[in-house]
Amino acid sequence: MHSDAFDRYHHGHSLIHHLDPRIKVVVTIAFIISNAFLPDGAWIAFALAWAFVLFANALSGLGIGFTFRRSFIALPFALAAITVLFSIPGEPVASFRFMMGDLTITDAGLLRFVSIVIRSWLSVQMAILLVAATEFPKIVHALNHLRIPTIITVIISFLYRYLFVLADEVLRLLRARQARSAAAAGKNPGGNVLWRARIAGHMAGQLFLRSYERSDRIYNAMLSRGYKGELMTIHPHHFHTSDLWIGALSILGLIIMQIVGRL
Amino acid sequence: MENLECEKDIVKVKDLHFSYPDAHVALRGVSFHLCAGDKVALVGPNGAGKSTLMLQLNGILQGRGEIEIGGMRLTRDNLPLIRAMVGLVFQNPDDQLFSPTVFEDVAFGPLHMGLPEEEVIARVASALEAVRMTSYRDRLSHHLSVGEKKRIAIATVLSMNPSILILDEPSAGLDPRARRTLINLLRDLPITMLISTHDMRMVQELFPRTIVMDNGQVVADGMTKEILDDEKLLNEHGLEKP
Numbered sequence: 066m067h068s069d070a071f072d073r074y075h076h077g078h079s080l081i082h083h084l085d086p087r088i089k090v091v092v093t094i095a096f097i098i099s100n101a102f103l104p105d106g107a108w109i110a111f112a113l114a115w116a117f118v119l120f121a122n123a124l125s126g127l128g129i130g131f132t133f134r135r136s137f138i139a140l141p142f143a144l145a146a147i148t149v150l151f152s153i154p155g156e157p158v159a160s161f162r163f164m165m166g167d168l169t170i171t172d173a174g175l176l177r178f179v180s181i182v183i184r185s186w187l188s189v190q191m192a193i194l195l196v197a198a199t200e201f202p203k204i205v206h207a208l209n210h211l212r213i214p215t216i217i218t219v220i221i222s223f224l225y226r227y228l229f230v231l232a233d234e235v236l237r238l239l240r241a242r243q244a245r246s247a248a249a250a251g252k253n254p255g256g257n258v259l260w261r262a263r264i265a266g267h268m269a270g271q272l273f274l275r276s277y278e279r280s281d282r283i284y285n286a287m288l289s290r291g292y293k294g295e296l297m298t299i300h301p302h303h304f305h306t307s308d309l310w311i312g313a314l315s316i317l318g319l320i321i322m323q324i325v326g327r328l
Numbered sequence: 329m330e331n332l333e334c335e336k337d338i339v340k341v342k343d344l345h346f347s348y349p350d351a352h353v354a355l356r357g358v359s360f361h362l363c364a365g366d367k368v369a370l371v372g373p374n375g376a377g378k379s380t381l382m383l384q385l386n387g388i389l390q391g392r393g394e395i396e397i398g399g400m401r402l403t404r405d406n407l408p409l410i411r412a413m414v415g416l417v418f419q420n421p422d423d424q425l426f427s428p429t430v431f432e433d434v435a436f437g438p439l440h441m442g443l444p445e446e447e448v449i450a451r452v453a454s455a456l457e458a459v460r461m462t463s464y465r466d467r468l469s470h471h472l473s474v475g476e477k478k479r480i481a482i483a484t485v486l487s488m489n490p491s492i493l494i495l496d497e498p499s500a501g502l503d504p505r506a507r508r509t510l511i512n513l514l515r516d517l518p519i520t521m522l523i524s525t526h527d528m529r530m531v532q533e534l535f536p537r538t539i540v541m542d543n544g545q546v547v548a549d550g551m552t553k554e555i556l557d558d559e560k561l562l563n564e565h566g567l568e569k570p
Contacts, residue, residue: 202428229470282423285388289416291440
């Protein structure tokens with residue numbers, strides 16, 4: 066019984082896979098920031114950014130539509146921006162009654178909303194590509210090298226390591242419940258909602274206790290191997306000049322996008 | 329039982345008492361010693377205090393009594409030195425392997441001992457070699473089987489070049505082939521060992537000497553053969569002749 070549900074890495078030997086993880090992380094973050102700074106309605110720049118994503122997809126060998134197919138899971142988050150449809154003053158486009166008030170969609174609001182959705186959708190695609198083409202530990206190493214505080218990178222790597230263990234634990238608990246969720250002949254199985262809620266609550270509590278005890282044991286295992294309060298790691302990465310070139314070209318591309326977006 | 333004498337004791341434990349914070353008494357005056365090069369089994373029923381005793385030997389838990397490792401009294405000041413000498417492997421490899429990759433886990437100990445990078449890398453290589461897992465260097469821990477995890481867990485302490493290896497139920501939960509691999513591995517490692525286990529067949533095969541614990545005390549300490557022949561003793565302490 067094994068849960069690999071969170072592992073998004075797709076093994077490969079492409080240019081993107083072999084690119085230094087530091088460059089990948091920096092370019093991804095720069096891309097996301099650049100998107101955030103593009104003005105509303107900079108359609109050509111958005112198109113360029115999308116071309117950038119598609120190009121990176123193609124280089125990764127995962128297929129040109131790889132991130133496109135996976136990007137929709139992030140769309141619901143764009144709903145957080147839905148209020149801009151109504152709240153920005155401009156020419157009314159449409160109007161309807163919702164609960165007890167009139168809501169009017171304005172053209173400026175629509176423009177802003179669509180731009181926000183496009184920005185987040187492009188950014189998510191790049192992040193998906195980063196995770197798909199970089200082994201997770203390497204991303205964490207890259208963050209270390211980029212001077213992200215150790216405490217944060219350590220939390221991320223523990224989270225990653227034990228997410229799987231925890232998911233396996235949940236799976237086992239659920240199976241144990243399922244295995245005993247039987248029905249006696251002629252009886253209505255399942256109990257009432259309250260009773261079922263209580264069982265679920267107990268399971269959550271169990272999970273917490275087990276995790277808590279596990280954290281104790283992990284800490285002991287760390288102490289046994291000389292942990293004194295500061296985590297040390299080594300991860301030799303070798304910078305190739307070609308990596309730097311790719312990084313520089315990408316940043317140049319982002320600058321061009323910014324300029325095009327402001328023309 | 330006779331007390332096994334030797335020239336150089338690597339572990340000396342004298343009258344060790346320990347209770348957990350919830351007042352549960354786990355150790356009631358444990359005394360024993362290990363000779364350098366000994367391979368000793370620690371057996372006894374669940375709750376006998378075996379795991380508690382093991383956690384005392386590198387100072388994770390600290391009770392009343394005396395512990396000497398390699399001639400050094402265990403005190404708060406020399407804990408780091410003691411922990412480098414005592415390689416403790418926990419029962420559940422998921423607790424032992426806390427780093428994302430195998431390499432990082434095996435490098436954890438030597439890095440925290442303050443060794444230079446080249447030395448750390450060399451030690452990781454030889455520890456993985458010793459457990460025959462060299463090709464697993466860059467694997468992710470959560471993708472390994474239990475047997476593989478157990479071997480990597482042993483490598484994580486071997487890389488610290490310990491003088492004594494302490495394992496908590498290493499063969500539990502392994503299929504016959506993984507168990508066999510582990511037994512061969514333990515046999516070939518030229519290092520002092522104290523191994524807690526319920527696997528009496530492994531005890532018979534691997535360990536010349538056995539310590540029996542029950543209810544927080546050492547109830548027998550002697551040659552494995554004699555202990556396994558003493559059916560009354562085995563029955564009294566919930567053990568079985570293999």
